Amino acid sequence: MKITIKDIAKEAGVSVATVSNVLNGTGRVSEETAKRIRRIMEERNFVPSTLARGLKNKNTQLISVIVPYLKRGNFEENPFFWQLISGVEMGTKDQEFNVMLTRVDRDNDLSFVRMHNVDGLIVVGIDAGSELYRSILDLKIPTVFMDSYIDQPGIYQVHNDDLLGGYLGTKHLISLGHTRIAVVAGSLSGRGVDYQRLLGYKKALAEAGLAYDERLVLENGGTMLGGYHAAQKIFSLPEQVTAAFVLSDIGAMGLIKGLNEMGKRVPEEISVVGYDDIFYTEYMIPSLTTIRQDIFKKGKTAAGLLLAQINGEPLPDANVLLPVELKVRASTARVL
Amino acid sequence: MKITIKDIAKEAGVSVATVSNVLNGTGRVSEETAKRIRRIMEERNFVPSTLARGLKNKNTQLISVIVPYLKRGNFEENPFFWQLISGVEMGTKDQEFNVMLTRVDRDNDLSFVRMHNVDGLIVVGIDAGSELYRSILDLKIPTVFMDSYIDQPGIYQVHNDDLLGGYLGTKHLISLGHTRIAVVAGSLSGRGVDYQRLLGYKKALAEAGLAYDERLVLENGGTMLGGYHAAQKIFSLPEQVTAAFVLSDIGAMGLIKGLNEMGKRVPEEISVVGYDDIFYTEYMIPSLTTIRQDIFKKGKTAAGLLLAQINGEPLPDANVLLPVELKVRASTARVL
DNA sequence: GCAGTTAGATTAAACGTTTAATCAAAATGG
C-alpha cells in the first residue's frame, strides 16, 4: 500500500542505501542515478516515513507547545494563546516541523513527549518553583520558556518587556491626570509577567510622586468573567478610582462590560487600559487603549530559538526581549 | 539514555516479547511475572515509543485537524476554530490521542499525513468540488468532515442544523416587526454552511409572506474587517434595512463597530443577529443576539466519530446533525 | 504411565529508515 524506500530502490534497480543517500544528500551517488531516483520518487509521490526516520536517528520534526494549568475555556477564550501558537507554527513551517497541541493538567503528565519523541518544547508562563518546571528540565530536551522570568542561567527565554509595558500604561493614565489607578492583574503569585508589569506600574507612580496603594491592586485570574466581577470591586474600594489598568485585554473586555452594566461610562467616568492588543481591541466599544505586544512575533521568535537549539546552531542570544508599545484608543480620557 | 522495553526485559529476567505482552495484555503471562514487570516499568518510568509502535502496526495515536485555505489572522481571529480544536482535543484525550495542528495552504500539501502516519483527519468546511477534497479522499485514511455538506454516501460528517439556524434568526427578527433584513454571509460560493443558513433565511421569509431580495445579501469573507465594511454597504442598499443577520459573530462584531462609528445605534436603529455564539457575545456592547451552536461539542463529536472509525467500531450514525438555539440578547429590538 | 493439552515463556522476523563498513571497478600516477 504505502510506498517505501524499498519500492523506489527496486524500481530504480539500486539498493535502499543509495536511495537513502540521495534523500539525504549523503554518501556518494552519481548524478545520473540520483536524477533517476529523484524522478521515480516524484512519480510515485514518495514521502519518507518520519516514524522510521525518528526511530533511527531520534528526531521527529515534532515540537510541542505547553500551556500549563489552564482550565478549559480559560484557555480557549484568550486569543493570546492562539496567536502565540500560530506564530510558533509559522516559525517552524519552513523547516518542516509540525506542532503538537498539548494541554498539561495538574497531573504533570509529560509522557507524550517521550511517547512521540517530541524534538523540543515551548513552555508558556510556567512558575520556576513548580514541580512541572522540574519535570520539564528533567526531560533534557531543547526547550524555550516564554513569559516565565526564570532566574537561572542557560535557559532559553523569550519575553516582551513587561516592566516597560506596565510603566507605559500607567504613565499614559497619569499623563491624563489620573492619580487613583486600579490594577486588575491576572495572578500575582510567582514572579511572572504580571509581577513585572506591576513593577512598571510602581515605577511610573514613583516617578510621578504618587504613593503606591496595594489596596488598588486586584486579581481576576486573567479571564473575562474575572474582569467583569472586578467592576463591582473597583467601586467598593476605599477611595474612588478614575482609571483601571487591566493586565489582559480579555479582562478589560469583561471589566468594561461590568462597568457598562453599572451605568458607568468608559472613558468619561473611568478610563481603562488593557494589555496584549489582541484582535478585538479595535472593535470593542469603545476601542481599547492597550499595551501592544506582538504575540505572533513572540511565537515565531520562540520557534526560531527552539529550532536553532534543536539543530545545534550557535545561538545569538538565549534571552530575547521583545518590545512593547502603547496603543492609545478610545477607552482612556483626561480625568475631569 | 532512553529506557526501552529491552531494559525492562533484562531487569525482569524475561524476553522482550513477554514485556510487550504485559504491555498490551496479549499472549500468556503469569500474573506473578506480569506484576513484576509492571512494577519495574513503573519504577523505571517506562513509556513505550509510539514511533516504534507505529512503525510496526501502523498507528500513531495522532490525528490532525485541517482547516483549509484560511489566511493568517483570518484563522486566529475567529474563536470558532479554537473552540472546535479544543473540543477535538478533549474528545481524543481519554483515548490517548494527540492532535496535530496543520494549516493547509493553497499548495494542497498533505504530505505531513504520510510523513507522520497520522491516524485520522478532521476536515472543516471544505468544498466538495475542490482538488483538496479529492486529495484527502485519496489518502484513504479515516476522516470526518465538518461543516461541509458533502453530498456523497459513506462520508462521515458532522453539522449543526444550519438551515434551522438561519430560519430561527430570521424568524426572530420578523417577529420583532422587521421586514427588510440584510444578510451578511461569509461566503456563498459552494454549498456550505452559509448556503444552508441562507436557505433558512429564505424559508422564514417565505413563511411570513415576505419577498426574498437578493440585493440584501452581502458577503464579508467571515472576518471582522469584512463585517466592519459591511456597515457602509448596508446603508447604500436601495431600500433602508432595519436589521442585519450576520452569519458569524466575528462579522457581527465588526458590523456593530462600523455602525457605531456611523452613529447608528444598535439595536434602536438597527437590530443585529450573529451566528456561532462565541465566548465574547455576552461581553459585547450591546450583548449579541445570536444563533448558538455548541462548537466544543461539535469538535468532540467529530473526534468521537473519527476514533470510532479508526478503531473499526461500528458507527451509530455517519451523519450527525447537532442542534442550534436562538440566544436572544440586547442587539435586537422591536422595529419602531 | 503416557498421550494430549495447557500455561508460560522464548525466538526471530518484520516495520521503514540510516549509516558504518565493505567492496568492485574505474581512474590516476609514476
Next chain:
DNA sequence: CCATTTTGATTAAACGTTTAATCTAACTGC
C-alpha cells in the same frame, strides 16, 4: 603496468516495538 586512490555502489546492523511460530515443562485424564 602495477599500486593507489577515487567513485559509486552494496551489505548488514541498528532503532524499539509487535507477533506469529516455537518450545518446554507441567498438568490432565484415563
